[in-house]
Amino acid sequence: MADLEKIMKEENIVYKKTKVLTDNVMHYCPGCSHGVVHKLIAEVIEELGIQDKTIGISPVGCSVFAYNYIDIDWQEAAHGRAPANATATKRLMPDKFVFSYQGDGDLASIGAAETLHACNRGENITMIFINNAMYGMTGGQMAPTTLVGMKTSTTPYGRNIDLNGYPMKMTEIVASLPGTCYVTRQSVHDAASVKRCKKAIKKGFENQAKKIGTSFIEITSTCNSGWKMPPVEANKWMEKHMFAYYPQGDLKDAERDNPDDYIKYIK
Amino acid sequence: MAKIKGAVKVDIEKCKGCGLCVEACPTKTLDLSKEVNSKGYNYAYMADPDSCIGCANCALVCPDSVITVYKTKI
Numbered sequence: 001m002a003d004l005e006k007i008m009k010e011e012n013i014v015y016k017k018t019k020v021l022t023d024n025v026m027h028y029c030p031g032c033s034h035g036v037v038h039k040l041i042a043e044v045i046e047e048l049g050i051q052d053k054t055i056g057i058s059p060v061g062c063s064v065f066a067y068n069y070i071d072i073d074w075q076e077a078a079h080g081r082a083p084a085n086a087t088a089t090k091r092l093m094p095d096k097f098v099f100s101y102q103g104d105g106d107l108a109s110i111g112a113a114e115t116l117h118a119c120n121r122g123e124n125i126t127m128i129f130i131n132n133a134m135y136g137m138t139g140g141q142m143a144p145t146t147l148v149g150m151k152t153s154t155t156p157y158g159r160n161i162d163l164n165g166y167p168m169k170m171t172e173i174v175a176s177l178p179g180t181c182y183v184t185r186q187s188v189h190d191a192a193s194v195k196r197c198k199k200a201i202k203k204g205f206e207n208q209a210k211k212i213g214t215s216f217i218e219i220t221s222t223c224n225s226g227w228k229m230p231p232v233e234a235n236k237w238m239e240k241h242m243f244a245y246y247p248q249g250d251l252k253d254a255e256r257d258n259p260d261d262y263i264k265y266i267k
Numbered sequence: 268m269a270k271i272k273g274a275v276k277v278d279i280e281k282c283k284g285c286g287l288c289v290e291a292c293p294t295k296t297l298d299l300s301k302e303v304n305s306k307g308y309n310y311a312y313m314a315d316p317d318s319c320i321g322c323a324n325c326a327l328v329c330p331d332s333v334i335t336v337y338k339t340k341i
């Protein structure tokens with residue numbers, strides 16, 4: 001016990017909650033990936049010293065209240081419209097760091113058009129995409145990203161391709177668009193992946209200063225409540241099943257296509 | 268001989284007992300307590316304080332950012 005007192009001194013702190021996170025208790029379910037990603041965004045904002053220059057666009061879905069937890073300026077978008085809000089915000093205030101934060105129900109379904117067009121225009125924004133393969137907030141319904149065979153409240157026998165189509169790979173789609181500069185798929189299920197994901201988010205923010213196009217960061221996530229699994233088990237299920245269909249790592253790391261390369265088409 | 272020693276402090280009232288930190292700890296320092304906090308969650312605590320190496324894995328994976336990590340040479 002005497003040892004503990006010697007160790008637990010202010011000067012020996014090697015990790016503590018960043019001040020960019022507020023002291024509010026998050027409303028997320030225990031073990032939800034949202035909390036980890038919020039923390040990483042807040043840590044990146046602190047490290048880059050851009051707390052007063054960052055504007056987040058929060059979505060509709062479980063993370064609708066993201067603005068309660070990261071202490072920066074925020075806008076709340078209508079369902080799926082976060083990339084459109086982010087576009088306007090960034091164009092009006094090009095020196096600010098603007099990011100959208102969306103789940104898969106928001107980004108890949110009702111907001112698919114906004115997502116594709118913001119990426120295709122190469123807006124200088126960072127898009128954070130939490131993919132937990134279902135609609136969490138409304139009770140675990142099938143989303144475009146739900147895996148084949150995965151049981152949800154609207155696919156009680158599992159997703160069926162003939163009936164429901166294929167799981168949508170948004171990240172692969174936006175990687176193919178000329179406007180994106182950095183497209184990656186990350187996760188936060190263990191300490192190593194948390195560190196990698198933080199680097200990816202940081203790069204996404206740094207790209208805004210370089211004005212080289214849209215950075216798109218998917219975080220393959222869990223929804224313990226929707227998946228009806230304890231958090232540790234959900235992480236294991238994700239590694240086994242989600243990573244096979246949603247492979248981890250960078251898909252694209254470049255600058256947006258050079259506009260000059262496109263001029264030949266009208267000559 | 269000087270040894271690296273670590274310790275963690277869990278903000279018990281804010282912990283949701285998800286167990287992700289317990290799983291992430293390489294030295295099996297942590298466990299969920301039998302006691303609950305005022306919200307009814309079995310909060311995380313150092314079940315084996317001597318084994319902590321201050322690696323901060325537990326704090327990195329904690330969704331609610333309720334773990335502070337200390338590390339020193341003793």
Ligand code: SF4
Nearest residue numbers: 029032062136223224
């Ligand atoms: S419903 Fe799912 S995504 Fe929403 S807070 Fe709970 S675990 Fe997280």
Ligand code: SF4
Nearest residue numbers: 282283285286288329
């Ligand atoms: S990861 Fe955080 S919230 Fe979950 S049990 Fe550990 S300390 Fe509590």
Ligand code: SF4
Nearest residue numbers: 292319320322323325
């Ligand atoms: S700091 Fe490392 S060793 Fe100590 S409790 Fe956390 S994960 Fe375990």
